[in-house]
Structures are given as C-alpha cells and as structure tokens.
Amino acid sequence: MSGFFALTSNRWFRLGAFGVLLVVLGVLPLVANEFTNQTVSHIAVIAVAILGLNIVMGYTGQVSLGHSFFVGIGAYCAIIPIQAWWGGPLAEGAIVIGFVLSILIPGLLGLLIALVAVRLRGLALAMITIALPTIALPLAQKFSDFTGGNEGISIRRLDYVGADGQIYKGNPFAAGPGLDNDQWQYYLIISIALVFFALAYFLVRGKYGRAFAIVKSNEAIASSMGISPYRYKVLAFTIAGVYGGASGFLLIVWGQYTSSETLAFHHSIEYVIASIVGGAGSIIGAVFGGVFYILVDQVMNGLQLAKYSAVVQGGVILVILFLLPGGLVSLPRAIRRLVRRRRGGHTVEAGRPADSASVNTKQ
C-alpha cells in the first residue's frame, strides 16, 4: 500500500499520468458515442465554473452564493453578439467577440461587487452574493428583447446572410468536414477548459496562491505581512467572475442556448455543493465537482428519481462535511491516514498542520 502512495506522489509519475490523461481526452471523442462526448464536455463546462468558485471559496475562504449570476451573464455576453453578428461581415469574429465579452463583463461585475461587498468582514460576501441571482433573474425577464426572457435565446438554427445576399440557417458551432458537431464542440470546450485549468494551477502555486492562503487563514497576519486582505479578496472574487463568465461561454458552445433560468439561485447552491463535494481547496477537485454535478443530474433523471435530487445533494454535502471535509479529492489522503493509523505508526502527518491551524486562527 505505502509503495502505491509513494508512487502517486512522485513528480514524474504525476507528469506521466497527466500525459496519459491528455491522450485519453484527445482520443475519447473519436471512439465514444455522441452522448458520452456531450456528457464529458458538459462536465468540463461546469468544472470551469466550479474552479472559479474554488479559487474564491477554497483558496481564499470567501463564500459566494451568487456564482450562477456570473455563469448566466457570461452566457448572455457570449450568445448575444454571436446572435447579432455571426455570419455577417464579422463572420467567425463574432464568436471571438462573444468569448472576450463573456470574460470581461462578468470579471468587471465581479470586481465592482467585490469592491463593495468585501468591505464587510466575514459573511458579508455570502449575504451580498445571494442577492445577485435574485436581482438578475427578474431583470433578465424584464429586458426580454435582449435576453429572450424565460424562453431564452437559441442559436442552433441561426439566420444569417450569405455572400450571395440570401438568408441561410446555420449553427455557429457546427463542425467543419471530418468531424461531427459533438466532437468539434468537445475539442473546443476541452481545450479552453484546459487553458483555464492551467492558468488556475499556476495562479494558486505562485505568489497569489500563497497570498490567498494567508488571507484565508488569518487576515491580521496577512496585513502585518504587507498583504492586503481587501485587495486579494477582491482579486479572488474577480477571478471567480471571470471563470464563471468563461463557463457561460462554454455553456453556449455546448448547448447553443441560454435563458434566464441559467441565472437562478438554485444553480448557485448546486455549484457550491459540487465544489465542496469535489474538494474546494484543490484544482482537480473542480473536476470531481463537475462530475458530481452532472452525474447526480443524469443518474437521478435516468432512474426517474429527479424529485429526490435535492435531498441527495443536501445529504451528500452534509456527509462530506462530516466525514471528508477536504472533498472527494482528499479521499486518497484520508485512506492513507487510515492505513497508517491501523499500522500503529505516526498518526500525525508531516506537512499537514491544517487541523491545528484552523482551530487556532479563528478564535
């Protein structure tokens, strides 16, 4: 057993495993069926959203209950320019504009909100962010000329003017020759998601990650070290907005559709639950969270048990908080600790001062 664990913490083994994962991700859509491709892409879409939540919640310790706001706004920022301009003189440029806007605008909104909300200590962010979807939903329904209201906007069969002046119908995310639509969308989503995961990986391992960690564990110490808790909390929240917006763009690539429902508060709760279940303080945890989010949905719907899904989610989150506060991603570590304890060896693990630290710093 311990040999196995030594292997998993070996740097080269990890790099190799990552390479294998990349190859699997690359080959999968060519051999799998459409449903599998769409499921894996959907997981990636949600994982990007959860990754943003992990940065603000898991790494910086601020609870955001309004993440669906950023995902929904990102989706609108992507779909509205594409609907307006795709196929016209801008051609594919409309998609690029949609992508840029879907990152910029939610990021900017996140920045503005955080500048105000982070002024209050403690739970202010949670209490303020709960308001975001609650305000945005009626607004989206009111301005239905822009947003399509409850029916939403679909660009699956979008009218556009061809070079000959005729009006055609087309899907901006249809594949070129040689690929099916689901395969093309899969590759697009997975590559963008990988970029965002890589950015997050380097962010939390560098200067910013350490600053986030110290802000999370003790703001007074952070201040005394010259790290402004205010500034870093605002930064984390802005990044969460950017990731939420990016996830909204990917949602459009995935389904070519959005409606005001994407903004709804219950999605925010589902993101939070998925984030904790996967492991909020971890990059890979976001992937587990995405898997949890999508699979709970699909399994419950598949078994005709959709009405139980709230109970299952609520129950799972409490059980995880009780038994595995680090989320699914900490399962190997928990097992390792259990094995070691059973052998009667050291129960205290080197490099894991988290338990004692978290008790001391909050009192």
Next chain:
Amino acid sequence: MNPFGTFVQLVVDALAQGSLYAALALAIVLVNQATGLVNFAQGGMAVLGSYIGMTIGGLFIPLVGSTAGILIGIIGAVAASLLLGAFVERFVMRRFERAEEDTKVVATIGVLTLIVGLVGLIWGFNSIPYPFFFTSSESIRIGDVSVSVWSIVTFLTIIALMGVLQLLFRGTKMGLGLRAVADNSPSAALSGIRVGGMRMVGWGLAAALGTIAAILLASKSGLAPNNFDGILVYALAAVVIGGLDSPIGAVVAALGITVLESLAAAYIPWIGHDLKVVVPFVLIFVVLIVRPQGLFGRKAVVRV
C-alpha cells in the same frame, strides 16, 4: 380612491410584508447571537414548520372544528419547530462549532437543500392552500381607506411576538443566560450556564419565530417548498443593512426597505413592479459604502 387612501394602503401592505421579512431577519440575528453564524436554512426550516402546521391542522379540523383545528395546527407547528431548531443545532451545527466560517455557511446551505428537498418529497412541489381563520381577500374600511385584514393581523402578530421575545430576553433568567452566551460563551460556561443548552434554545426560538412568519405568509399565498427563498434574501438584506448584531436594526431595516420598495414601485414609473426587487440591493450597496457595519451595528474590534 383618493391618492392619500392609496398611499396608506400601500404603506400598510408594505409593513405587513415587511414584518415577515423582519421576523426572519430577527430569527437570523437570534441565531447569529447564539452561535455566531448566519443560518441560510432559516427560511427552509420555517417552511417545514408551516407544512407541519398545515398537516396537524388538517388532522384536527374535522374533529374539533376549523378555528380550534387551525389553532392546534399553529401550536403544533411552533412546538415542532422549537424541536427542529434545537435538533439542527445539536446534531448538525454543533459538529461544526470549531470549523471555519465558510464551512458553517455551507453546512447551513446543506441543511436548506435537504429540508426543501424533503418538504417537496413529502408534500409535493406545487403550491397548496393553507387553511386559516380568514381569507386573504377580506378587508376592512377605515374612513375611505380599505386595508386588508391579513396585513393588519400579520403586522400586529409579528410586532407582538417581538415584544414577547424582548420580554423573554430582558425579563427572565433564561433570557439572561441567552444574552450571556451571546456575549461571551466561555465566561458564560465558567459561571455555570449550560452553553450548549442555551444555543439549542436560541435556535429553537429562531425556528419558531420563522415558522409563525411562514404560516402567516402561507395563509395569504399558499404553501410551496421554495416559499421563503425570496424572503430569505430580503431578510439577509435587512440584516446587512441593520447590522448583524442588532435585533432592532434588523427589524427597522426590514420594514424600511419594504416600504421604500413598494413606494418606489408605485410612484417612480420606470421602476414599476418588475424592477422593485432592485431597490433593497441598491440600498445595501449604499449602506455598505457608507457604514460597513450596518446602520445599527457596532464596529467589530478584532483581538489578535
């Protein structure tokens, strides 16, 4: 109706609606005082309580007639929610006593999801009527102003409850214990107060208060599992504006934002009914910029 009559009616209806927000806001402040956390499940627990009240009432109405049956239902609901609040504190939140703040928030979110899911499973997700003493359409006329009975009863009930709570906190030994635990729980424990028990009482009282508000709401607009989602948001807004440590602040803020909101909806044309939800949150942002600790809150001094 004359403009003055419309104005009075608007204000009275807003005060009634606002007193529901105030009740939930007060429940949140109570729990925050007792255990130092914000209970996002407060609305969900209140809804569960009101369903229990409806079920008990439904059982007794055929036996003892409608008025007594409804009353038994309400008493049953209050008793059940006292127990529910104490139970959630003892068996769920107590385990997170030493956890970090964000973990506690997520735990209450878990409780909320679980409770709303359970309510949906047991009673269904559709709105059902709540049998009550009067219907929501009854109104009385004072001069040429017509005011709904529901609004008056709701407002007066909540205000009376707040008076009772105030008496309990200021005039009884248990209230003294509750305040001691809220103020400094280690010292309270040293002077022989059962801190855990007091926390359970605090949670129970908060849950009971929420349940009465939920029953009053249900008597007007029926029962649905997500009845209190919107109200929770307003209550939190009131708590942020009024100050997390100030019961009076939370109540004043809840009433104030509702009145302002409904007046803005009625008299500022471009806001209207659709956009009135934005009003309280604009207020939040203004308050947070000017007074981050809330209008009535004390500035937290952190000892390092």
